[in-house]
Amino acid sequence: xxxxxxxxxxxxxxxxxxxxxxxxxxxxxxxxxxxxxxxxxxxxxxxxxxxxxxxxxxxxxxxxxxxxxxxxxxxxxxxxxxxxxxxxxxxxxxxxxxxxxxxxxxxxxxxxxxxxxxxxxxxxxxxxxxxxxxxxxxxxxxxxxxxxxxxxxxxxxxxxxxxxxxxxxxxxxxxxxxxxxxxxxxxxxxxxxxxxxxxxxxxxxxxxxxxxxxxxxxxxxxxxxxxxxxxxxxxxxxxxxxxxxxxxxxxxxxxxxxxxxxxxxxxxxxxxxxxxxxxxx
Ligand code: PXL
Numbered sequence: 001x002x003x004x005x006x007x008x009x010x011x012x013x014x015x016x017x018x019x020x021x022x023x024x025x026x027x028x029x030x031x032x033x034x035x036x037x038x039x040x041x042x043x044x045x046x047x048x049x050x051x052x053x054x055x056x057x058x059x060x061x062x063x064x065x066x067x068x069x070x071x072x073x074x075x076x077x078x079x080x081x082x083x084x085x086x087x088x089x090x091x092x093x094x095x096x097x098x099x100x101x102x103x104x105x106x107x108x109x110x111x112x113x114x115x116x117x118x119x120x121x122x123x124x125x126x127x128x129x130x131x132x133x134x135x136x137x138x139x140x141x142x143x144x145x146x147x148x149x150x151x152x153x154x155x156x157x158x159x160x161x162x163x164x165x166x167x168x169x170x171x172x173x174x175x176x177x178x179x180x181x182x183x184x185x186x187x188x189x190x191x192x193x194x195x196x197x198x199x200x201x202x203x204x205x206x207x208x209x210x211x212x213x214x215x216x217x218x219x220x221x222x223x224x225x226x227x228x229x230x231x232x233x234x235x236x237x238x239x240x241x242x243x244x245x246x247x248x249x250x251x252x253x254x255x256x257x258x259x260x261x262x263x264x265x266x267x268x269x270x271x272x273x274x275x276x277x278x279x280x281x
Contacts, residue, residue, distance in 0.1 A: 001031060004232045005074070007099065009037040009092055010081030010111070010221075013045040017265025018218035019082050023225040027079075029272045030229030030279060035075070037064060037095070040084040046120040047217045048264060054121075058088050065095040077105040079228045081221055084121070086129040093136065107231065108137040108176075109224040113145045114184075115215070116155035128152070137176040139231070141224050143184040147172055162187060166204055169197035181241050183223060186211065196241045205238045209249045216252050218265040223248045226275060234280055247275045 006027060010019040020036055027034040039061070043053040078096050083089055096106055110130045112122050127149035134140050134150065147168055148155040156164065165185055172180045180197040185206070193208030226247045230240035250271035255262050 001233070003033060004031075004076045005033045005035065006077040006079060006228070006232060007035045007037060007075045007095075008079045008081070008225075008228075009039060009083065009095075011040040011042055011084060012038045013042045015043065015264075016045040016047075016049070016218070017268070018045045018047075018221045022218055022221045022265075022268060023079070023081065023228075026222065026225040026268065026272070026275070027229050029276055030226070030233060032229055032232050035073075037061065037092075039082065039088050045217065045264070054084075056084055058085055058091070061088060061091040061095070065091070065099060068095075068099050073099060074101045075099055075104055076101055077107065077228070077232050079107045079109070079224070081109045081224060082111040082119075083130075086126055089129050089133040093133065096136065105138050105232070106136060107139045107141070107224075107228050108134050109141045109220065110134055110146045110150060111220065112149055114143055114220070116145050116148075116157060118145075118149070124149075131175060134176050137178050139179045139181065139237070140172065140176060141181045141183060141220075141227065142172065143220060144182065147182060150175060158186075165195050169195060169204060170202070173197050173199045179237050181227060181237070183220065193245055194241050196238050198237055205241070207238075207242045207245050209245055212249075212252050212256070214259075216255065216266050217263070219248055219252065222251050222266060222268045229275075230279070243275070243278055246278070247271055250274055 008023045012020045041055040113119050131150045179199050182195040185195045186192045191208040192211040196205040223244045227240045227244035230243045251266040251268035254267040254270035
């Protein structure tokens with residue numbers, strides 16, 4: 001396997017199994033050399049904890065980038081998740097331009113919200129900036145809430161059909177002229193999955209698994225990390241999207257016996273051996 005150097009940019013939520021504490025172990029387990037650029041350090045994530053600390057690292061980002069440029073450090077791929085501010089988005093764009101190898105891939109999970117609501121600390125102005133930020137992405141992975149915000153349209157809740165999904169996929173793709181993996185798609189109450197859109201061919205694909213009722217925090221990050229690793233390891237868009245679903249559902253199932261105490265994240269660690277076993281040799 002060719003060595004792949006990837007840079008992931010997202011926050012460190014010290015406790016809570018999301019963002020970098022999920023991305024780094026998953027990508028490393030998948031054999032990807034993973035460098036990190038923390039956008040902020042929080043004591044916990046913002047989804048259910050109160051009184052968390054938030055250390056903004058915005059002004060460290062250009063300094064870190066300048067040092068890498070001086071050292072000639074270059075990456076094969078970039079993967080961004082939770083980004084703390086509009087200003088950071090602009091700094092990150094610059095790093096992607098200056099620290100990428102020729103043809104470097106740029107995968108953006110436009111983390112902003114879920115279930116129709118923006119996460120604490122985000123507003124519509126951030127969503128508008130995120131829509132501009134994704135213009136240089138090769139692949140974007142919005143959920144349905146983020147898709148609505150990226151397109152500047154109302155969130156439809158469960159009130160949508162295949163025609164709606166197949167209508168928004170090409171429009172999401174047009175934001176970046178790149179591929180799309182839309183997460184949290186369901187046409188049957190018992191099934192939940194993803195829709196993929198290949199920008200080159202216009203091909204739409206679906207993949208569903210059993211829906212497990214309730215919300216599982218951090219699964220978007222678990223999914224996007226596994227997807228990114230699989231894509232970088234040579235899987236196609238569809239294969240990577242499928243593998244990431246298969247991994248994420250196993251992480252959720254591993255959490256179910258302790259769901260009450262383990263409400264803040266999923267036990268993805270237990271599913272890592274499965275993920276490694278599914279990688280191309
Ligand atoms: O999982 C997305 C995420 C990442 N980082 C922080 C969050 C969230 C979602 O709530 O709060 C800090």
